[in-house]
Amino acid sequence: MRRLLVGLALALAFTAIAQRQPDRARAELALIQSQHPTPSQAARLTYDLALLELGELFKKQGRLDEAKRVWSLIEQHGLPGQKEAGEKRGKPMGPAP
Numbered sequence: 001m002r003r004l005l006v007g008l009a010l011a012l013a014f015t016a017i018a019q020r021q022p023d024r025a026r027a028e029l030a031l032i033q034s035q036h037p038t039p040s041q042a043a044r045l046t047y048d049l050a051l052l053e054l055g056e057l058f059k060k061q062g063r064l065d066e067a068k069r070v071w072s073l074i075e076q077h078g079l080p081g082q083k084e085a086g087e088k089r090g091k092p093m094g095p096a097p
């Protein structure tokens with residue numbers, strides 16, 4: 001059941017990103033983080049991609065501080081996109097997976 005909820009929250013986050021609603025997307029991703037602290041590898045990759053996309057959306061909206069905070073979550077959670085997130089933030093964050 002929990003896996004289904006994570007998948008649903010990720011789908012809603014990507015929908016919100018596509019609709020250019022970053023605050024709604026961030027809320028969905030926060031729900032995943034609070035309800036499922038140890039996601040599967042597939043969920044981690046999807047979560048990583050969602051955070052990268054969410055950061056890009058914030059950046060396009062001129063909300064650079066929020067974009068940087070979102071990208072820093074990738075490092076905090078040890079997600080696969082650490083190198084890319086670091087480059088986006090302008091700071092190296094470790095090796096690529």
